[in-house]
Amino acid sequence: MQAISRLKELLRTPKKIVITTHQKPDADALGSSLALWGYLKKYGHQVQVITPTDYPDFLAWMNGNDHVIQYDQSQKSMEISNKIIAEAEVIFCLDFSDLKRIEPMDKPIRYAKATKVLLDHHQGNTKFADIEFWDVKASATAELVYDLIIDMGDKHLLDIPIAEAIYAGVLTDTGSFKFPSTSPKVHMVIADLMTIGIKAAQVHRNIYDNNSVDRLKFLGFALQEKLIVKPEYKTAYFAITSQELRSFNHKTGDTEGIVNYALSLKDICFAAIMMEKPDCIRISFRSFGNFSVNEFANKHFNGGGHRNAAGGKSMLSLAETVAQFERLLPIYQNILLEA
Ligand code: 5GP
Ligand code: MN
Secondary structure (H helix, E strand, O other): OOHHHHHHHHOOOOOEEEEEEOOOOOHHHHHHHHHHHHHHHOOOOEEEEEEOOOOOHHHOOOOOHHHOEEHHHOHHHHHHHHHHHHHOOEEEEEOOOOHHHHOOOHHHHHHOOOEEEEEEOOOOOOOOOOEEEEOOOOOOHHHHHHHHHHHOOOHHHOOHHHHHHHHHHHHHHOOOOOOOOOOHHHHHHHHHHHHHOOOHHHHHHHHHOOOOHHHHHHHHHHHHHHEEEEHHHOEEEEEEOHHHHHHOOOOOOOOOOHHHHHHOOOOOOEEEEEEEOOOOEEEEEEEOOOOOHHHHHHHHOOOEEOOOEEEEEEOOOHHHHHHHHHHHHHHHHHHHHHO
16 A cells, blocks of 8 residues: 555544654754644644754744653653653654664664654665655655645645745755755745745744854854865865864754855865764765765765765764774765766
């Protein structure tokens, strides 16, 4: 049976539902989750969004934000979440397809008795779900939520808060409609959301014009002091110590997007930012053209994502991670110079 028919059958009667998404949710992760939350509630389902970790303040405007449980916030939130997860009948997994991405709540989700439904557009699907809406060509998971609502025959249930959450996901995951994933269909979906009456300019402002002084000064510092350019590999990167993050009062989301400045350099097609976090070095990779950062992150940094945007981590020190990264560049020189 088709995934959509199976889902219709599953949701025919009110269910206990959990929606979850990846660590450090971005606008697509949270937007797709809260859009789906708003939609499923209209059917009288009991729905709870649980995120593994916190997320940036610039996403807090989304409708439903006040009802989200952050799993790792406290012992109590873990206990409450574990109970809700164990009792759930359906668990929607949004914007990730590898349970590693939801640590530390991967085990409760893995062992939950609920039917698991995946909506995702990342490469590297580990096939843990029972029903899948998985499309690596989709611009965003939020686009898949839109498709799901339409395919369920429920276009009339799309309201402004749902549409704004979907818009936020597509807006950010397409780099403001500039990445190659921005198909004609994406523009048609957006036209539809605008027809419903979303305030697109306000969503833009909520997300992109929400800088703190610390964040903007950190960006200035990173560009002035930390940008390393390797023209011979068409590569540019940043390596940021935990002390540097602390000195700018780093908050979740503050470093989001900085890697794109490295990629914006003329003739640069591979960019990275390595950040020293308490438990590991977190890395974001971006590329332009044929060089697959998904494969690079997967092969060398225990990560993955999309061809042109991926993440990973290293358990080495920051200096050793930088050295490893630099040692890899000559191996990829030919591909990088052709990209
Ligand atoms: P970012 O660099 O913004 O954290 O992530 C870029 C893209 O790669 C996003 O779509 C994100 O979900 C994905 N991503 C980030 N880190 C990882 C990772 O460790 N594993 C996988 N599979 N995907 C990741
Ligand atoms: Mn996404």
